Amino acid sequence: MELRIAVIGAGLSGVAAARALHSAGFPVQVFEKSRGPGGRMATRRTEAGDTFDHGAQYFTARDPLFQAQVRAWMDAGLAAEWHGVIGTLERGRVTRSEREQVRYVGVPAMGSGVKQLAQGLDVRSGIRVERVEREGPAWRLTSDAGEGLGVFDRVVVAVPAPQAVPLLAGAPELAARAATVRMEPCQSVMARFAEPVPLELDGAFVHGSPLSWIARDASKPGRAAGERWVLHGSPEASREYLERAPEDVTARWVEAFAEAIGRDIRPVETVAHRWRYALPSPALEESTLFDAALGIGACGDWCGGPRVEGAFLSGVALARRLSGA
Template identity: 35%
Template sequence: MTTTQRAPRHFAVIGAGMAGIACARTLVQAGHQVTVFEKSRSTSGRMATRSSAFGSFDHGAQYFTARDPRFLQALETTPTLCKRWSANSVQVLDELGHVAGPGLSNHDAHWVAVPGMKSLVNGWAAPLEAGGHIELQTRVNRIEADALLAKKWQLRTEGLDGTQHVFSGFDGVLLAIPSAQAQSLLQTSEQEKPWVKQLDQVKVAPCWTLMLAFPQAMQPGLSALGPQWNAARSTHHRIAWLARESSKPKREPIERWTIQASPAWSQEHIHDDASRAEAKLLKAFSEVTGIRAEPAHVDSQRWLYAKTVQPLGKSHLWDAKKGLGVCGDWCLGHRVEDAFVSGLELALAVV
C-alpha cells in the first residue's frame, strides 16, 4: 500500500517568540512532534510584558495589525486574547513635541493582546507547554549530527545554571531567533555556510525602551498628566514612539508610559548603562510630552535586535535535504504579523 502522507517527524524549534510558536503549533496541527527551546524564562519573545507594582508595560511590541487572512484566521481561534486599541489617537510629533501631522491612518485596525502583549503568544504556546514540549531557560549552543542515529540531529544546550545537556533524535532543526543569533549559531555549528552569507545582509537596529509610572495622576479630578493623545510617533532625535499604557484595553488604570528610543540613538548609546540611558530618555520624554512630574517608577529594557532595517526579502529559509530551516520577523520586516507569516510559511514548507 502506498500513501502520500509522510510519517510523523520530530522537529526542534529554537526560539519561543511569535515566529517560533507559530511554526511549532502549525507543525503539531499537521501531526508532527516538536520540542521548543527558549533561553528565557518564558515564551513570547519581543511580544513581551513586564509587571510592576503600578501595572504592566508592553516593553516590546506595542500593538499589531492583521492584513494576512491566515493571521486573521489564527486570531479568530482565540478571540478573548485580543482587543482593538483606539489608534485613531496616534499622532505624529515634531522634534519639539508639537503635532506635526494628522493621526495615523485607520485603514489597519490596531490590536493589542490582553491583558498584556505577551498573552497572545503565551496563549498559543500553552498547549505545547502543558504537554512538556517547551524547554525554557535552555540556550542552544550547537547543532550537530546525532551521535547515534543516522540522518538525525542533536542539540547541545546550556541551562541558566550552567548545566549542559544533549537533546537528540530530531528530523529537523528550525531556528526562530534574531538573524544575528541564527548566523552565529550556524557558524558555530559549521552548518549552512551559504545561509550565513545571506543573513549577513540582514540589518536589525537595537532599541532602548523606557517605562514610567505616575500614580499621582490618579488624584481626584485629574484624569491624566500631559497630552490628551495616547500614542505618538516622534521625530525627536532620542524618541521614536510613546504610548500611554493605561489607555489600552484591559489594562490597569494607573498612568503609565512606554517610550521607545529611535534606532539611531539606541545604536549610538547601545553600551550605556541603564541609569544613564533612563536619564537621557526621561529628559526627552519631558520635552515631548510636557510632563515634568517625577515618576514613581522607572525601568528600562535594551533590545539588541528590535527593528528590521534591511530584511532578508523572503519569508524563510529551508533546506529539505538537510532538515534545517530559519524564520523570524526579520525575514519580511519588523511587524508582529511578519513574524507569524514567516513561522507559518516555514512550517508549511516543512510539511
C-alpha cells in the same frame, strides 16, 4: 518514519511554526532561553506591581491567514482593538493621524495569544541552545551548559538573525544569508507618573528626538488604570546608549519625553529594558530560509516583514515547507 522536529525560540514565529507542525501530526520539541513563550510580545511587571507593554506595542492584520488568527484570539478574549488616539509629536507640536488603521493588542498582556498557541506544545524554558551539529542525516542540539538536548530530523531556528547565524553553521548558505541582516536595538523605558501627562495622544511616533515612539499603557484594553508610559528609543539613540547604565538611559529618555511634549514631567518610577535585536534593517525579501536537503530552516520577523504579522506568517510558511520536505 516519524520526524522529530526541534524549534529553537518561542517567540511568535517559533510558536506559530511549532503549532502548525504539531497540528500536522509531527512531534515537536520547543527550546526557549527565557522563562516562557512570547519573545518581544512582552509585558513587564515592575517591583511596584505596575505592568508595561515594553516590547511590541500593537499589531495589524492584512494577510487573511493572520486576520483569521487575530479573530480567533479576539473570540477567545486574548486580543482586542486598541482605540487609542495616535499621532505624531515633535517638540510640543502634536498632529493626530488622519487615516487610522485598525490596531490590535493582546489582552490582558501582549503575549497572551502566543501563550495560547503554545498550550499543549512541549516547551522547555530556560534552555539556551548553543550548538546545532550535523550527526549523520540528523541534527544534535547542545545547550550552553553542555547538556545534550537530543537528536532531531528537522530543525527550525526562530531567533533574531545575529543569533541564528551560529546555529545555522551546519547550513553555510543559510548562515550567510542570515548574516546579511542587520538588527537595530531598542532601549525601552517604562515610566510611571503620579499625575496624568498632559498629552492628547495615547500613542505617538516622535520626530526630531532620541525617542521613536511613546504610548500610554492604560489606554489599551484590559490594562489597569494609572499613568504609565512606554518610551522607545530611536535606533540611533538606542545604539548610542546600548551599553550605558540603565539610569543613564531612563534619565535621557524621560528628558526627551519632556522635550517632545514641551512640558516638565517627573516620573515616580522608571525601569529600562534593552532589546538588543529589535528591528531588522531591512528584513529579507523571502519569508523563510530553508534547506530541504539538510532539513533545517529559519524564520522570524527578519524574514518577509518586520512586524508581528510578519513573524507569524514566516513561522507558518516554514512549517509548511518543512512538513513537505
